[in-house]
Amino acid sequence: MKETEVASAPDLKEARKRGRLASLSKRVADVDPSPFLIQWGAGKHYYIETFGCQMNVRDSEIIQGFLDRIGMTSIQDASQADLAIFNTCAIRENAEEHLWGELGHMKAYAQARPGMIVAICGCMMQLEVPFRAVRDRYPFVNLVFGTNNVDALYPLLEDCVKNRHRVLRVESNPGEVVEGLPSTRQEPHRGFVNITYGCDKFCTYCIVPFTRGMQRSRTAEEVIAEVRDLVRHRYKEVTLLGQNVSSYGADLEDNPDFAELLRLVSDTNIPRIRFMTSHPHDFTDEVFDVMAERKNIMPYLHLPIQSGSDRVLKLMNRSYDMAKYDHLVQLVRKKVPDIALTTDIIVGFPGETEEDFQQTLAAVRKYQYDSCFTFIFSPRPGTPAYNMKNNATKEEIQDRFNRLVDLTEAIAAEKAARMVGRVVEVLFLHPSRKDRSMMSGYDPYQHLVHVKGDESLAGQIRKVRILESHVHSFIGELVDE
Numbered sequence: 001m002k003e004t005e006v007a008s009a010p011d012l013k014e015a016r017k018r019g020r021l022a023s024l025s026k027r028v029a030d031v032d033p034s035p036f037l038i039q040w041g042a043g044k045h046y047y048i049e050t051f052g053c054q055m056n057v058r059d060s061e062i063i064q065g066f067l068d069r070i071g072m073t074s075i076q077d078a079s080q081a082d083l084a085i086f087n088t089c090a091i092r093e094n095a096e097e098h099l100w101g102e103l104g105h106m107k108a109y110a111q112a113r114p115g116m117i118v119a120i121c122g123c124m125m126q127l128e129v130p131f132r133a134v135r136d137r138y139p140f141v142n143l144v145f146g147t148n149n150v151d152a153l154y155p156l157l158e159d160c161v162k163n164r165h166r167v168l169r170v171e172s173n174p175g176e177v178v179e180g181l182p183s184t185r186q187e188p189h190r191g192f193v194n195i196t197y198g199c200d201k202f203c204t205y206c207i208v209p210f211t212r213g214m215q216r217s218r219t220a221e222e223v224i225a226e227v228r229d230l231v232r233h234r235y236k237e238v239t240l241l242g243q244n245v246s247s248y249g250a251d252l253e254d255n256p257d258f259a260e261l262l263r264l265v266s267d268t269n270i271p272r273i274r275f276m277t278s279h280p281h282d283f284t285d286e287v288f289d290v291m292a293e294r295k296n297i298m299p300y301l302h303l304p305i306q307s308g309s310d311r312v313l314k315l316m317n318r319s320y321d322m323a324k325y326d327h328l329v330q331l332v333r334k335k336v337p338d339i340a341l342t343t344d345i346i347v348g349f350p351g352e353t354e355e356d357f358q359q360t361l362a363a364v365r366k367y368q369y370d371s372c373f374t375f376i377f378s379p380r381p382g383t384p385a386y387n388m389k390n391n392a393t394k395e396e397i398q399d400r401f402n403r404l405v406d407l408t409e410a411i412a413a414e415k416a417a418r419m420v421g422r423v424v425e426v427l428f429l430h431p432s433r434k435d436r437s438m439m440s441g442y443d444p445y446q447h448l449v450h451v452k453g454d455e456s457l458a459g460q461i462r463k464v465r466i467l468e469s470h471v472h473s474f475i476g477e478l479v480d481e
Contacts, residue, residue: 010126010146012210012382014172031151031182033070037158041070047081048074051098052089054241054276055212056122058183058192059150060087063121065182066153078102079109083117083157088124090207092378096124103138110140117160119143121150123211125170129381135168146170147212151178174198177216189237189429189459191230195223195261196242201279203306204317204384205349205377208243217249220256220264227268236427236461237272240265245275246282259286266294271461272427272444273297277304281319283328292335298444299336303328304344308363309356312349315388322363329367340370340445347404348377348397350388357400364407370415370445371472372408376401409471416469419447423479426464428457448473 033041046067050060063085064074078084086102089095099120110116118141124130126146134141143160145152148171160167177197185191198213199206227238240261242248248258256264265273273296280303291297303325307313310321332339345360364372376397379386392400426449428441439453443464450473451457451464468475 008169008171010128010131010170011172012128016210017173017214031066031154031180033066033154034158036162037070037154040158040161041067041072044072044082045075045080046072046083046085047076047078048085048087049078049102050087051095052087052091052123054192054239055194055197055243056087056089057186058194058241059122059147060085061183061185061192062150062181063087063153064184064186068184069182078106079112081109082113082115083119084109085119085121088120088122088130090123090127090130090211090380092375093380094378096130099124103141107138107140117142117157119145121145121147123147123207126172126211127207127382131168131170139166142166144168144170146172148172148174151181172213174213174216177218177222179218179222187429189235189427190239191235191237192239192241193223193226193230194218194242195240195245195248195258195275199243200247201244201281201319202317204315204388205346205380207380207383210382212243215244215247215251217252217255219252220249220261223261224264224268227265227270231268231270234459235270236459237274238265238270240273240275242275243277244279244282246278246280246284246287250282257284257286259284259290262287262290262297263294266290266296269296271296274300274446276302278302279319280304280325280328285331288332288335291332291339298446299338300340300342300444300446301332301336302342302344303332305360305363305367306344306346307349307352307356308360309352312352312356315351316346316349316385322359338445340447341367342371342373342446343367343369344373344375345404345408346375346377347401348390348392350377350385350390352392354396354400357404361404361407364404364411368411368415369408371412372404374401374404374408413469413471416447416471416474419466419474420469421466423463423465424449424476425461426451426476427461428453428459430458431455443474449476450474451476451478453478 048060050056106118196217198215199209200215202209249255424443426441426443428439432438432440432450438450439457440450463479464476465479466474466476
């Protein structure tokens with residue numbers, strides 16, 4: 001490759017800005033590849049590795065859709081790829097370390113294959129420090145783009161290939177929703193559908209408002225059209241995605257709110273509906289009404305608490321207190337008694353005391369979560385929490401984390417044991433990765449269930465009696481219908 005072309009680099013100051021105009025929906029007219037790219041892509045292979053959340057998975061499906069349209073084929077061996085793409089995550093430091101490790105391998109692969117293109121995209125590339133590290137320390141990385149210009153993949157790739165120079169282009173603050181993008185879905189029976197992009201909450205520990213930009217909601221018409229397309233292709237389940245689905249539509253005029261959107265999605269008659277992630281501040285009681293009245297909305301709710309201490313929640317800028325959170329939990333369990341409730345908890349946030357932590361443990365005991373995703377605080381440069389003083393030692397934080405995990409696992413085991421003997425409906429997806437004689441799928445509560453069976457079960461929703469609990473998975477048997 002020749003010289004580096006940096007047409008745009010990430011700018012956190014720009015990423016902080018929030019506009020007042022409603023989101024713009026735009027169908028991209030230029031998603032047809034040029035003859036040059038079709039000729040270049042024919043017979044070539046690409047490799048995509050995705051880090052992080054379901055939003056990144058959906059972005060990778062779009063990237064894959066672009067590449068499939070120019071005749072490229074997906075492979076699982078990065079060393080043999082003509083184009084290797086790493087779709088990155090910036091939520092925690094360990095995800096960044098994983099990328100640097102992967103790039104260590106890619107250097108040797110790129111040297112062995114002089115024509116290989118190595119590309120990095122996703123949330124990490126929206127941040128100034130990782131972007132500069134890639135630019136300066138990894139010259140074999142030919143292409144960099146961010147979360148806000150995935151739709152420009154064709155011109156970026158063509159520029160890189162045709163002009164044989166590095167192309168590094170990242171947009172910091174988009175003001176539109178791009179529709180009409182190609183995609184190749186990674187699963188044939190379950191699909192992700194974005195309903196919002198970005199976030200305006202600015203929790204003090206979270207980098208997402210900077211990496212994903214301001215909240216932009218898709219119109220209800222576009223969302224419903226995509227869900228109907230899944231139904232036409234015989235998908236059995238859709239998960240509505242957003243950094244904060246609870247605030248869906250707040251940035252649009254004359255558009256349904258999240259509760260009404262759920263009704264509209266339910267009306268498509270897709271058998272199963274899930275959604276994530278929810279923010280307690282924006283959650284309305286009406287959402288629970290819809291969950292209770294619509295049987296194709298699964299009785300599962302992921303409601304992050306982060307801390308059981310009002311003082312810590314304020315330091316986190318979470319915009320709710322424990323009274324608000326408690327109201328939501330009590331209400332959903334009243335209206336949807338069989339609900340499975342999961343959460344996120346951060347341990348060791350700057351300023352957290354042992355007393356604060358005890359309040360978190362008390363909340364976990366009170367709410368009896370089916371599962372908890374627990375994390376030690378990971379300071380992210382550019383966020384307010386990065387500069388907050390933490391008086392707890394690493395040893396104290398690790399001890400708190402261990403105690404929290406012990407408690408959450410004990411509760412999860414107890415709740416899972418109660419599932420034994422129950423009959424649930426399972427959507428089967430694929431053979432078990434550990435035992436090919438077993439088929440794996442998920443029940444309405446997002447439990448992984450394995451039964452004896454073959455691949456003819458894939459895509460079917462069948463009744464299963466739970467026989468054994470392994471806390472985070474179950475063994476069952478098919479029930480004759």
